[in-house]
Amino acid sequence: MRTVPLLTALCGLALSVPAHAASVWAGAWGYAPADSDAREPEQPPGTYRYRVRLTQAGDALQLSFSNAEGDRPLAIATVGIADPSAATGTEIGANPLRPLTFSGQSGIALPEGHTVVSDPLAAPFRVGQDVIVSVTFTTPTRPARTNLGLEMAFAPAGAEPLFTPIKVRSYLSLASVRAKRAPCTVVAFGDSITDGFLGLSPQTRGWPGRLAERLAALPSARRCGVVNMGISGNRVLRRGRATSALDRFWRDVASVPNVTHVIFLEGINDIGAGKDSGPEATAPDQLVQGYRQFVARAHALGIRVIGGTMTPALHAGYMSPAKERTRQAVNAAIRTGAIFDDVVDFDAAVRDPASPADLRPDYDPGDHLHPNDAGLRAMGDAVDLSALRPAN
Structure with missing residues (x-):
């Protein structure tokens, strides 16, 4: 089937979108905000480009930008979208922005x-479509570090901007589409393993990216959109x-339009950052x-929660035999089915x-904690799609 490029489809369409009673807004892509600190390099005023793969189809797009964990007020001068000019990368070539x-x-302040x-932008958007989001800041930024896979670039302000690849956390936090029907929207919620920290594939971001591929087929x-809200280093019980x-539920789950399911995988950082015993364990x-x-x-x-068992990590730097016993005990509790609405056994998929107590050797990139791309794909394949069936 011949597809129409985004910007060709945009021609003649209004940039403002009237309300449509029969349509719903649904999350199509996500990147939860995380904190940066003085150790992170400051970027001068300039433009970021993010390559985003949409997991919902619709007839309009709306973007959210977050400074929820930033260390300074920011100012956005312009935002635009374009078709990518190649199968990978952030170049747009001659495609209009x-x-x-x-x-x-055109611009807006983004306080700490x-x-x-x-505002919504009217145009047809497809499942699996890649778009380049360009956002220009007139203020310096200090973005947090990020996982390896997401494709992005940065160009300092200047007469002839030169974009170079950069690996920092996106200020773009959510892309939503307006659809006539959106059966379900899944928020993948967790830490670095959900974030896809050591995943190298820009086309399939972590296990949620593999899940999105399966759902797109x-x-x-029956098709659900997938919004990845993993944050490397995040914890369940306290700030990491x-x-x-618990506190970011409202920011990173409840704010996602049409969210119907959450796949929750978190807790290993709570265990690993604690002591082996005593009150700090x-x-x-x-x-x-x-x-x-x-x-x-x-x-x-009204959101259903699917609990994921924690993946093996005995020989990770912050683990120990005592902490491994805690992981096993928590996983056993998850598997009973008494905590969550359903269970996905990520542990069994990659051990x-x-x-x-260890990752499979072919899934271990060397840190004994974060699965590689093959392991992340195995995790995405472990999710029972029947657990994501729409309620109606």
Whole structure:
């Protein structure tokens, strides 16, 4: 089937979108905000480009930009989207860059702790379509470090901007589309393993990216969008990297339009960052209580939560035999089915049969904690798609 480039489709369409009672907004891509600090390099005023793969189809697009964990107020001058000029990378070639606005204006202030949402842009968008999002800041930025796979570039302000690849956390936090029907939207919620920290594939970002590929192959009535809200270093019970999972539920789950399911994989950082014993150790019942608190928040909004077992990490730098016993105890509690609405056994998908406390050797990139691309794909394949069936 011949596809129409985004910018060709945009020609003649209005940039403002009237309300459509029969349509819904649904999350199509996500990147949860995380904190940066003085150790991160400052970038001068300039333009970021992000390559985004949409997981929902629709007839309009809306973007959110977040400074929720930033260390300074920012100012956005312009935002635009374009078709990429190649199968990979952030180049747009001769493709036109079409502007998005904020309450009708081209720019907007982005204070510390705040998120801003663009006006909708009317155009047809496809499942699996890549778009280049370009955002220009008139202020210096200090973006946080990020995983390896997401494609992005930066160019300092100047007469002839020169874009070079950069690996920092995106200020773009959510892309949503307006659809006549969006059966379900899945938020993949967790830490670095959900974030895809050591995944090298820009086309398939972590296990949520593989899950999105599988869902995209289903008939439209069964197809869910996937929004990745993993943060490397995040914890369930207390602040680690970014605010705790319990506190960021409202920011990174409840804010996603049409969210129907959450796949929750988190807790290894709580265990690893604690002590082996004593009051500074994380006990299994503490994590289980945290999980139940998360589920209570989701159920209050009618969202189903699928709990993922924590993946093997015995020989990771911050683990120990005592902490491994905690991981095993928590996983056993998850597998009972008494905490979450459903369970995905990520542990079983990537563990070494000969040494179940460790990753399979072919899934271990060397740090004994983060699965490589092959391991992340195995995790994405472990999700039972029937658990994501729309409610109606």
